[in-house]
Amino acid sequence: MEFSEEQILLKNTVSRFAKEQVAPLASEIDEQERFPSETFEKMSQLGLLGLGIPEEYGGVGGGIVESCIVGEGLARYCASTVASWGAHVDLCAANICRNGSEEQKKRLLPDLASGKKLGGMAMTEPDAGSDVFAMKTRAVEDGDFFILNGRKTFITNGPVGDIFLVYAKTDPKARGKGITAFVVEKGFQGFSKGKKFKKLGWHGSPTGDLIFEDCRVPRENVIGEINGGAKILLSGLNSERLLLAAESLGLAKECLKDATQYGTERIQFGKRIADFQMVMEKLARMATKVEAAKAMVWSQAFKMAGKGPASMSMETAAAKLFASETALQNALDATQIFGGYGYIREFPVERYLRDARIMTIGGGTSEIMCQVIFRELEKGL
Ligand SMILES: Cc1cc2nc3c(=O)[nH]c(=O)nc-3n(C[C@H](O)[C@H](O)[C@H](O)COP(=O)(O)OP(=O)(O)OC[C@H]3O[C@@H](n4cnc5c(N)ncnc54)[C@H](O)[C@@H]3O)c2cc1C
The missing domain is CATH 1.10.540.10 (Acyl-CoA dehydrogenase/oxidase, N-terminal domain)
Incomplete structure (x- = not known):
């Protein structure tokens, strides 16, 4: 470490x-x-x-x-x-x-x-989020091309990106075993950008829909094997989840730093608010969670660096679950410690709270992280 x-x-x-x-x-x-x-x-x-x-x-x-x-x-x-x-x-x-x-x-x-x-990556669809293998975007072979039809949603960088790693069904009856990964580039015939979403947070990171209408993707843009996309998708998810855990850690730390500073400067009833035990405890618990998240993120990052992202789902899911929930809780606690100032845009904690909200949702929700952890626990029985 x-x-x-x-x-x-x-x-x-x-x-x-x-x-x-x-x-x-x-x-x-x-x-x-x-x-x-x-x-x-x-x-x-x-x-x-x-x-x-x-x-x-x-x-x-x-x-x-x-x-x-x-x-x-x-x-x-x-x-x-x-x-x-x-x-x-x-x-x-x-x-x-x-x-x-x-x-x-x-x-x-x-x-x-x-x-x-x-770049960006497109797996999520309007009817296939957590249940990603239920995706309906279809890719059909046509000589040296694959013809893609479907819609991806909630795609980070969708509105501004040039190159997307896109997952589509090449064997629609086979769920996970019928998915193939493609690189789709701006300008490909039949590829267009859909709506850009207005969001609670992550305002500077554009999120949008990608639309495929008889989109012609050359065979040379198939990544990995035909029908072998699930492995690529899962290894990508594992890596994404750890990165989101590290990002959550950064956010949680910043909430703690700002709240500690504010708590030691703000005077009420003639005392620094951090000297009130209820505020002090909040700060101590925020710091403790940051320390725990730090240990989980870095131990898993070093493990993954040695073994690769494919084989580590339980520890990665645990790191993502804990770090993302810490970011969200620390953002809530920081805004509480800031009182009314936590609710207005004069201080960044208001933005931290809006930005932290996505961390327990994107890249797999907390509920899905729990499912991954439980499945691994069962395997160990
Ligand atoms: C800002 C933003 C950026 C994103 N960027 C990308 C991107 O770049 N590329 C991409 O492909 N996707 C992206 N996503 C999609 C994101 O990964 C999904 O939103 C997320 O995986 C959840 O899917 P869903 O929204 O369809 O929710 P759903 O799957 O419909 O879930 C709704 C609720 O049901 C719960 N639930 C669902 N299934 C289960 C279950 N089996 N057990 C218990 N609870 C369950 C969930 O935990 C959740 O609370 C992004 C989303 C957002 C909001």
């Missing part, structure tokens, strides 16, 4: 970048509900958009530990920026890295690594 010198350097670089470049825009992009393209340009210059992509394909290397370092560091200041960054590097690029052919990696990764193209 010791960070290497390079990882410490990355942590410090990201922390400085987030404080100096990301934090000043966080409130503005939230208010204006706009994607921070200027921050993405700066992240591209720093190499952060090529994190996890090997140097031979234009990236800067690194793996899940490095992704979690950046995820936590950015999430402390702007949950929207980190959401769109995560969809690009982890949901899209990292999975192409893991499962793409040499030709596909050479063709697709350099533009993602440089930030020339923005």
Whole structure:
């Protein structure tokens, strides 16, 4: 669980970048509900958009530990920026890295690594969320192409992205065993963007629908094997869940920091409010949960770095469950400690609460995390 010198350097670089470049825009992009393209340009210059992509394909290397370092560091200041960054590097690029052919990696990764193209991942559909294998988007072979028909919903970067890892049914009767992964690029015939959603939080990370109407995807854009998409999807989910846990940790820490500062400055009844035992206990419990989440996230990140994302679902689910619920609870507690100021936009805790709400839902809900954990428990009987 010791960070290497390079990882410490990355942590410090990201922390400085987030404080100096990301934090000043966080409130503005939230208010204006706009994607921070200027921050993405700066992240591209720093190499952060090529994190996890090997140097031979234009990236800067690194793996899940490095992704979690950046995820936590950015999430402390702007949950929207980190959401769109995560969809690009982890949901899209990292999975192409893991499962793409040499030709596909050479063709697709350099533009993602440089930030020339923005990535995303599309599995969710209006009638297939937690039950993702119930997806209806259909892909039918037609010579050198697959013809896709269907609609994906709630897609992070949907409205602004260029390249999407899309899952569709190639054998509709087979549930998980009938899914194939495709790379669909902006400009493909029959591919269009649907509505952009207005959301409670993550205002700077655009979320939208993707529509496929006889969309022609060349066979060379099939990732992995035909009908072999479930394995790719699940490994992606495992990695996404750990990254979301790291982002939740960042958010939970920031809530604790702001609440501690406010609690030691705000005077009521002639005393600092943090000296009232009920407030003090809240802060102590917030800190304790942050420590526990930290241990879960980093132990799992180091394990996953050694073994790969496929085999770790229980510990990852536990880390995501605990860290995301900690982020949400710490955001609630922070707004409580801020009193009326916690409810207005003068202080960022109001935004933290709105941004924290998605963490127990996206990438698999808390209920689904419990299901994954229980299934693993049963296996051990
Ligand atoms: C802002 C945002 C960004 C997103 N980004 C992406 C993205 O980039 N790509 C993508 O593919 N998807 C994305 N999603 C989709 C997200 O992963 C799903 O919303 C999530 O998995 C839940 O699915 P659902 O919304 O259909 O809820 P449902 O599955 O309908 O769940 C509704 C409720 O029922 C509960 N429930 C469902 N099944 C069970 C069960 N078996 N046991 C107990 N309880 C159950 C759930 O826990 C939940 O409380 C995003 C969503 C949002 C809101």
